[in-house]
Amino acid sequence: MNSSPSQQTALAAEREAALRLAEFRKLRARGALCAEATEQLATEAAQAFLAHFRHHEKYLADAITLLAEIATLQEPCLAEPGQRATFPLLVEQLSDSFDPAYCRLYDRAFAQMITHCRRLPAANQLDAELRRFGLDSEADLLARKTRLSRRPSPDDAVGRSHVRKVLVLSRITLGADVAITSLVLQKTKQVFPQAERVLIGLPKARQLFGGDDSLRFRDVPYDSNGTLLERLQSWLPVLKTVEEEIRGLRSNEYVLMDPDSRLLQLGLLPALTDESRYFFLESRRYGELGEGCVGEITLRWLNGLFGNEESLFPSVWLREEDKNWGRQICRRLLENGSNYLVAISFGVGGNPLKRLSDRFEKQLLRHLLDEGCTVILDKGLGEDEIGCANRLVEQVRGSGRRVVELNEADREAMPDQEADCCRMLTWQGGIGPFSSLIAQSDEYIGYDSAGQHIAAALGVPVVDIYTDTTTPIFRERWRPFGPSMVKVALALDQEAQTATSNISQAIALHSQIRAQVPRLAR
16 A cells, blocks of 8 residues: 555655664764764754654654754763754743643653663663652653643642641742742642741742742752753752651641642652652643633642632742842932833843844833933843843943943942932842842833743733744743733744834833833832
8 A cells, every 4th residue: 555645754754863863873983973963963853853743743753862862972062962952942842832732742752861861871860760769661751741640639628737848849940930930839828828838949049039938948950051961860959859858747748839840850750759749730731822821820720729719929029138229229210310210131041032133122222211211221141141231231321321230249339429310220140139120110121031020920010022933822821920010912023124113012012001000109
């Protein structure tokens, strides 16, 4: 029986993937690999894997094997292309799709990568811990994940009166921790008022939630820019931390809340042997438009899990020293001629697809200043973002306006003569102090990043700028969620030859906020 053209195309793709894998292994055996070769092989493997599933709904196993073998090469310069193809190109695309079929595809691909990594000599402990949980194979990892997805909600309120400790896993990224994790922290405080709550995550979470004296923090490492194996091995300190926290407790005296955390690789890695005490939000499987933002989805999950229909919003609990500093700085700006404060961040978390052009940013800034606003600009992180911010500073100074630059080293230093008629204040440093400046602002403008969620949680109106590289469902899921706020999201043309249309839309949204929202009493 002759195969159809579609079947022939699928078979050709599978043969090509096998040939590419064989080619890589021959080059590796001869010591003939170079960065250009691994870059091309890794990128093509990720693209072929996605295309094969998209067009044929089939799994291209050899492409994942190739990605895993490149990403775990010992030479960093050769392995780096494998990291980029695995995470930004493949994993993030699957995760950000909010498509249930792509979520299952992610599970299968990453389970295959875990299986490859655990066989490496450097991963003996990783393998041993997986075996301790009875996870001896790729099939075991996937079967466990399927059980989690199908597990019914408890009908006994998880014996809430017995619970003495609530462990909550961080989402790792600050924006997701505000939009999602903060809701889990609030809900569990209501449901288990007698229990101690412990947030397990990176130290930077303290800057956003450290003002809650009832919340304890346990720091664990996770390098979002680390190698594939380093990210997987970050699971080991999480296991140790969880075991330390539940030691001496009976199983009905603790719960572990996982809001789709990277610490457990989106539910693929375990943390408890008794998984009746583990509650997992698979936020990426909500695949229909109209289901709301991730905060609303999280709240529905929590209410379904524990009962009641509380209306909660994402929150931040800033440290008192940061709040006092932000109030002091903004009061001095207001006392010295400022009348409308706009906090801005053009940071994109290392993802250039979220950013528009230098010209757009310069024109937006010029309009705000010409309108009489005082701009509070976060310089961001990394050489590229700080460089862009410094070019904006040069533009503003070149127009004859006063700019005050603050950072962690001199955050207290803003003499009255500098505050006098200051038109732009810049901040280079931690998210906590910048959040305190957002809290005292009249408006926040920025790309899709942590700032939008922080502003909405603080009750500050938001202009949330998305580029047209994002999908409608992604924009719906990650729109800001806050109390009684003007919340705006727009998809602007990243490839536009002129910034005029983009600027017009952004200015119109800013004008709506300024007209509708009077200056809040601060």
